[in-house]
Amino acid sequence: MAPQEPVAIESIDRLCTLANLPLPAERRARLVPMLSGLVAAANELSRKMAHAGYRAIVPIVRFPER
Amino acid sequence: MARTDLLNLTISEAAALLERGALSPVELTETVLQRIAVVDKTLNAYITVCGEQAREVARAAEKMIRAGYHLGPLHGIPIAIKDNIYTRGVRTTAGSKILSDFIPAEDATVTTRLKRAGAVIVGKTNMHEFAWGGTTDNPHYGTCRNPWNPERFPAGSSGGSGAAVAARTCLGALGTDTGGSIRLPSSVNGIVGIRPTIGRVSNHNVVPLAWTMDTVSPMARTVEDCVLMFGIIAGYDPLDDHSAQVPVPHYLGDLARAVRGLRVGVIRDYSLAHVQRAVGDAVRAALETLESLGVEVEEIAMPSIQGNISAQLTIESCEPSTFHQEWLRTRAADYGEDVRTLLELGEMYLATHYLQAQRYRSVLRKEFLEGFTRVDAFVTPTLPFTATPCGATKVVIENNQEEDMLSAIMQFTGVPSLAGLPALSVPVGFDAEGLPVGMQVIGRPFDEGTLFRLGHAYQGATDWHTRAPGL
Numbered sequence: 001m002a003p004q005e006p007v008a009i010e011s012i013d014r015l016c017t018l019a020n021l022p023l024p025a026e027r028r029a030r031l032v033p034m035l036s037g038l039v040a041a042a043n044e045l046s047r048k049m050a051h052a053g054y055r056a057i058v059p060i061v062r063f064p065e066r
Numbered sequence: 067m068a069r070t071d072l073l074n075l076t077i078s079e080a081a082a083l084l085e086r087g088a089l090s091p092v093e094l095t096e097t098v099l100q101r102i103a104v105v106d107k108t109l110n111a112y113i114t115v116c117g118e119q120a121r122e123v124a125r126a127a128e129k130m131i132r133a134g135y136h137l138g139p140l141h142g143i144p145i146a147i148k149d150n151i152y153t154r155g156v157r158t159t160a161g162s163k164i165l166s167d168f169i170p171a172e173d174a175t176v177t178t179r180l181k182r183a184g185a186v187i188v189g190k191t192n193m194h195e196f197a198w199g200g201t202t203d204n205p206h207y208g209t210c211r212n213p214w215n216p217e218r219f220p221a222g223s224s225g226g227s228g229a230a231v232a233a234r235t236c237l238g239a240l241g242t243d244t245g246g247s248i249r250l251p252s253s254v255n256g257i258v259g260i261r262p263t264i265g266r267v268s269n270h271n272v273v274p275l276a277w278t279m280d281t282v283s284p285m286a287r288t289v290e291d292c293v294l295m296f297g298i299i300a301g302y303d304p305l306d307d308h309s310a311q312v313p314v315p316h317y318l319g320d321l322a323r324a325v326r327g328l329r330v331g332v333i334r335d336y337s338l339a340h341v342q343r344a345v346g347d348a349v350r351a352a353l354e355t356l357e358s359l360g361v362e363v364e365e366i367a368m369p370s371i372q373g374n375i376s377a378q379l380t381i382e383s384c385e386p387s388t389f390h391q392e393w394l395r396t397r398a399a400d401y402g403e404d405v406r407t408l409l410e411l412g413e414m415y416l417a418t419h420y421l422q423a424q425r426y427r428s429v430l431r432k433e434f435l436e437g438f439t440r441v442d443a444f445v446t447p448t449l450p451f452t453a454t455p456c457g458a459t460k461v462v463i464e465n466n467q468e469e470d471m472l473s474a475i476m477q478f479t480g481v482p483s484l485a486g487l488p489a490l491s492v493p494v495g496f497d498a499e500g501l502p503v504g505m506q507v508i509g510r511p512f513d514e515g516t517l518f519r520l521g522h523a524y525q526g527a528t529d530w531h532t533r534a535p536g537l
Contacts, residue, residue: 012414015413015414016413019413019414020395021394021395021410021413022395023410027410030407031407031410031411031414034407034411035411035414038376038379038380038383038411038414038415039414039415039419041375041376041379042376042379042380042415042416042419042422042423043419044373044376045373045376045377045380045419045422045423045426046418046419046422048373048426049422049425049426049429054425054429057425057428057429058425058428059421059424059425059427059428060278060424060427060428060431060486061278061424062278062308063263063264063265063278063279063308063486064263064264064265064308064310064312064486064511064512
């Protein structure tokens, strides 16, 4: 997989539109470096979880497990 | 008894004196309130002090005890409660401007249980806004400070509870812990804190941070005091959907059981890696102390542990942003800058990121459960560093390399949170600047008892917990 591209301001614009989140332009710009780091880490975790050995793994969204 | 001596009493010691009438709840409460009046100007550990109510409850407790009605070890004991836990009739702000006028009509279940046990609620403690952060640098109620050095942070989000217990402005406190918010301030303030198994203690009427990781629990100066509080608040609550119908053992009775033969795991390339030297030295020395008590220490590999910080950041971003979705659109300016930014970021993740993080939790949990076939508990430092200056957003752990505080602070405490495991933080020493170091002990689901036994045995062999900040 190609290395993670930094998140572009246009991507944040689109996400704000999708989420109906009216952020001023300066706040959107401030999110770029932080989101780039977080998304890169989240994508790396997603790649790890795509490993064949994990195919049977289901998310736990409720503790304690029942 | 001199005031200083009263303030240094543990819950256990005070309870024994109160039960036999050698100490009055009124005297003890008044001493604590006066201590708050003196030192909290510096520490800012309290958002609300319930002076008059506390005095009234203490007078009632005294009457009951005199009449022969002793409710147990918390009867007449001054306790503080983190300000995201509902207290009927007392403002509960969650450290926020948004809830600055919120006066609950009901108690949280944990508050009810403490009140029924006769505890005297002396106040509501300062916290990181909405518990979303680890510094307790609160923009609405002021920066909370560390009693060991007021220029340093008390960690968080239960920083007020940690500072209040360490500063002797209460005998014990309740905190909440999602990714480390009880254990982090316990560590940097030199006290004991337990994160319970999710479902062991009710979250009913507690302002949530991240629903799948939130817990409530005690913070105190000794493991025994934590046990006294935990025994009162633990147990099934029909008002909490996540509450577990798992019997609560008699922790206090088990506390003195020998730890000889218990096995403790150190996670290879993780438990003692990437920590400040003083932290590593203190935890290694603590492991040697446990070994001297007959505990066997074994190194165990846990390959899935890398990835925990990303998973925690993803879940702890998405879930709070879901809870705060409406306020972020209607009252954004009422959040502090750091929390507002984190809530905005939480709206930017994909659903697949969130679900992969939750799948990662399954992997991590399975690996821990497999590890628990070989050992009874795992040990790590609670934090890789000691208390940083107030207001710092970066921290140096090693090699003069600055790291982002939010990620660095989660290095060890996020793991049991993700895996749904209980974890105890116990003080194991001080660095060269006199700042406390904590050790985290992680246990099997619903096996808080083994953590208490290990921590109690360790405190029986050491005296770190008897030291007081010179405030």
